[in-house]
Amino acid sequence: MDRVVTLRRRGHLTIFDSTHNTNVYGYNLFTFMVRNEFGTWIPGTHALVELENSDILSKALRARNGLSIGMRYFLTDDSAVEQLAVKMAFPGLIAG
Template structure:
């Protein structure tokens, strides 16, 4: 199985564009962090401020390995993935309604 990752950049024109992409055959922290390090070699002046990621420990660990200076809080989880996880884990209907209302 091949997994595709897209790295978007926020351009000076105020738009999001694909800055890079990579394919990996194994979705583990070491593999993904190596791919991120390779992308960094092509963009020597790239200093990312934030990462928006799926709710994945693998991705979070990969980012920390590839960008050790990145502070906590600069990795942001996608709310769509968070909501999906909550909906799968919250079985009580009233609690689920409160969570949806809060979002």
């Protein structure tokens, strides 16, 4: 519950990335990290997905935003899948 409280207060800036082959089935674990009040990056939520594609990841982002988090800024690596997922989940951010 502490992480949800931190997400609601500090979730506007989010870093996320995946860890590949996290279990015997080869699933990917996406970790969404936010900074707490002390400036430390902490894992806020996770998504364990079978396939790394933008459709699944955008659904995970929308579900995470259902926690009343005002997500606005995302930091990703050069993953086209992650960048497309952000655009799909939050089309209004690109439009301003």
